[in-house]
Amino acid sequence: MYNLYENIYALCNEQKITPGALCGELGFRRSVLSDLKNGRKKSLDTTTLMKIAEYFNVSVDYLLTGEETKKAPDLTEKDERDIERRLSAMIADLNGPTDGLMFDGEPIDDETRQLLEVSLRNQLEISKRIAKQKFTPKKYRKEGE
Numbered sequence: 001m002y003n004l005y006e007n008i009y010a011l012c013n014e015q016k017i018t019p020g021a022l023c024g025e026l027g028f029r030r031s032v033l034s035d036l037k038n039g040r041k042k043s044l045d046t047t048t049l050m051k052i053a054e055y056f057n058v059s060v061d062y063l064l065t066g067e068e069t070k071k072a073p074d075l076t077e078k079d080e081r082d083i084e085r086r087l088s089a090m091i092a093d094l095n096g097p098t099d100g101l102m103f104d105g106e107p108i109d110d111e112t113r114q115l116l117e118v119s120l121r122n123q124l125e126i127s128k129r130i131a132k133q134k135f136t137p138k139k140y141r142k143e144g145e
Contacts, residue, residue: 073132
């Protein structure tokens with residue numbers, strides 16, 4: 001089990017600052033960390049965690065677990081072109097001449113179409129990164145992947 005306070009305290013020691021000074025620099029009360037230290041709190045809210053992680057230039061995962069998670073592989077230009085080509089084909093299918101995409105019998109509006117396109121692009125990028133991570137032979141992987 002992780003100990004959030006111990007991870008934050010260790011980072012403070014590395015930077016040679018006190019937890020109280022950290023609170024002052026980030027603009028929140030000292031009691032936020034003292035409550036965590038004394039067990040009155042089990043965790044911190046997301047905004048506070050993100051501020052601390054940014055301050056120390058670590059991930060929120062590192063604060064929570066003490067271990068850095070592996071970074072997903074970067075996409076190449078070829079990967080980007082493949083994603084754009086697949087996305088264009090999907091959008092063309094959705095906007096087909098017959099029975100285009102509708103909600104409750106009404107044609108999809110422009111804002112919803114844009115949100116759907118962004119969502120599809122994100123999903124294609126995530127699935128491409130997962131596939132690269134899973135199926136790239138170890139000898140071809142870059143360090144840290």
